[in-house]
Amino acid sequence: MHRSLLQIEEVHTFIGPFHILQGISLEVAEGTATVVLGRNGAGKTTMLRSIMGLYPPRMGRILLQSTPINGMRPHEIASKGVAYVPEDRWIFTGLTVEENLRLAWRGRSKFGEKLEFIFSIFPGLRHLLKRDGGKLSGGEQQMLNIARALINENVLLLIDEPSKGLAPILIEQLKSALNKLKGQVTFLLVEQNIALASALADRCYVLDNGRIVYQGSVGELIHDKELGQKLLGVGV
Amino acid sequence: MVTLSPAMAAGLVITGLCNGMLVLLTALGFTMIFGLMGIAHFAHSAVFMWGAYIGWTVAKVSGDFYLGVLAAMLGTAALGLILQRGFLMPLLGEPLRQILVSLGLIIFLGEGINLIWGRTAYFVPPPPNLKHFIFFGAVPVLSYRFFVTGVGIVVILLLHLLLTKTRIGLTVRAATENREMVECLGINTHKVFSIVFMTGSILAGLGGALAAPVLGVSPQMGYMFLLSVLTVVIIGGLGSIWGSVLASLLIGLTQAFVAFFYPQAAAAVSIGLMALVLLLRPHGLLGKPI
């Protein structure tokens, strides 16, 4: 029985006057990969940002290893081992790849060793160390984005649409990289790419209009075509 | 029409660089604070003015010019911290109110000077070993100006090293680009704000203390300087440090040369340059397009 790493309890999040998350509850077990699916605008990104503290919840609790983290500032949540891998990548374009990684590195183990670990997952980054972040391709930026989250001993990775804008071959690389890490790190993934989601995820939730409307396994969702159509609106 | 010999030109170059450096020291703080926090800290020119007055007072009382400069830097560091914590941080994210508060702070701080030191302007003597003039052809240049230019160059180099070679510099560069992501990496951005704010205020204090022997001290100097600083950051590009360096030196040099030929037109130089930049590149020479 896996321990629960992250628990979201009845969280309501507002952005200005807009009620985006309307009482969602979620649980992510340690060492697993959980995926959140849903249409555009359902609130998936808002959910990740709420966990990260960027949009603090107005009501409800978010627990990390049984400690409440809602209301904490993002840097405090990050120092507890939560890493955010945003949808727009947010690479620092004025910094080199090495500087991007060095900034993220919190110094608990040697930088050189962590770099080698990164290269074992993303060999492509090795020769890019001195290149400016702004001069990387989309795929390279995404690798850097995820690498940044791995350079520390993070326990939870919040990943927002990692496959967006990536060529299929890169998505394959991504899939193998993430699979290598499963077990060591816990993932909470937001994805629109069902194939990637089913390859990675143990459990899935579907978010619609700020509410959880389904929880279960991805497999079920794929096989029940009617359900998939109703919840996601596209052919699975 | 007076003719210009190479020696005289060299003299004007030093004069122009010196003036440019003085504005730059205050402009750096303004542009860094804007780049990182999005705050138009108009009151920064009042911090400069306080630096000048503190430096002059301590120098007069102690007899040591350099002690005055140090005192000015410490004083403005404290002032900057108070301004940041008390007035600007609570309004983070509300640019309109920040601008309004900054405006009020200029008036408030300016009045503070009026009350403590009175409304008269005073001439401030340069430090003892830098009082003599060096003649470049027919152009006399105060040796003190070399000192100021030297200090300016050292400051620029130090700042560059700080930003590119240290971890805090790395953090500042990243946070200027994307504050939220830096916070998500586990770095307390509020501390970064404070560091940048204090650094900017210290530089303004340094600039003020150094400017006193050149400009004297007067309650008006804050307002006059505000215009110069705004011109530099607009032309150089808001948020760009090298832009401010480029713009301040450019304006300083141009004004020095124009003043030699047409003394009356010197003030129009900066406005003319600003108008040109606004027409062709509204975001400044090295600024990022909006």
Add this chain to the structure above:
Amino acid sequence: MRYLTARLGTRFTRMEVILLVMLVFSVLLPLFAPSRYYVRLVTDAFIFAILALSYDVALGYTGVISLGHAWFFGLGAYAVGILLGRVGLPLPIVVLIVVGMGIAGGIVISVLTLRLKGIYLAMVTLALCEFFYILAQKWETLTGGIEGLAIFLPQGWLTDPILIFYLTLVLLGVIYVFLRRAVNSPVGRVWVAMRENEIRCKHLGYDVVSYKMLSLVLSGALATVAGGLYALSIRFVTPSVFALSVNFQLVLMCIIGGAGTLHGPIIGAIILRLLGPLVGDYTRYWELILGATYLVFVLFFPWGIVRVHQSPRPKFIVQLQRWYGSLRKQSVAKK
């Protein structure tokens, strides 16, 4: 007060009743004022009320953040000073030129707004005004430098402070009524929409550039007229008409009175310009108090006196009110 409002019907808001009372008082002022000094003081307050109105059109209604509005004021003052005082042009021509300058200036600023937004616009307008401040000091042949320009007029109606007072009062009244109708008209509603969300306005099909230009031209013309009136009323112009403190006072007036209401800035202007000299006689800390009041308002009451019930109240005030409310309940319960 409520009785009066009820009697006058729903056509007048409470605020307008207050203004009406002030109007009556003002009309009768010269009759019972102890000396000309007070008449001049109130004239000054009215002139700044006109200036504040012009600023409200641009800032409060259209949302253009200009920190250099004193630029128009100074232009108008020096135009009157130079053309009427020095050159001796007849008054109607000077008036036309002053209004023309205001319109031209408004066009300049609206061109600036095309290129610049928000903070940039604020900074550039500030720099522009500061530049003219320095220019007025340096260009001595034209402006008389720091010493300023005295306007010598033959004894006549232009030099009678009481007549100037009534002229200003009438102008203030006419301008207020005109602006009130303007902001309630379809044009005014577009201005408010632009203040709230300009991009959406554009996408709804409105020609925001023209509307903004109209607002700025109107604002500029009124401000230069205020400047001209100022020069006329004190018959002296110094570079201080361009000073930062004028811009600051304008902002303070709108903040205290409440921007975007028209009557708010009038009240702010009157409070500031009347209180200033009266308090200034007692203490040299007036400017400091002004600065402190301003900061308190911006930090805690951004919506001003007029709409203070709308501003987000700081926690301790909310707690105070709750405590006060519970006290009242207790005393009522006791009865």
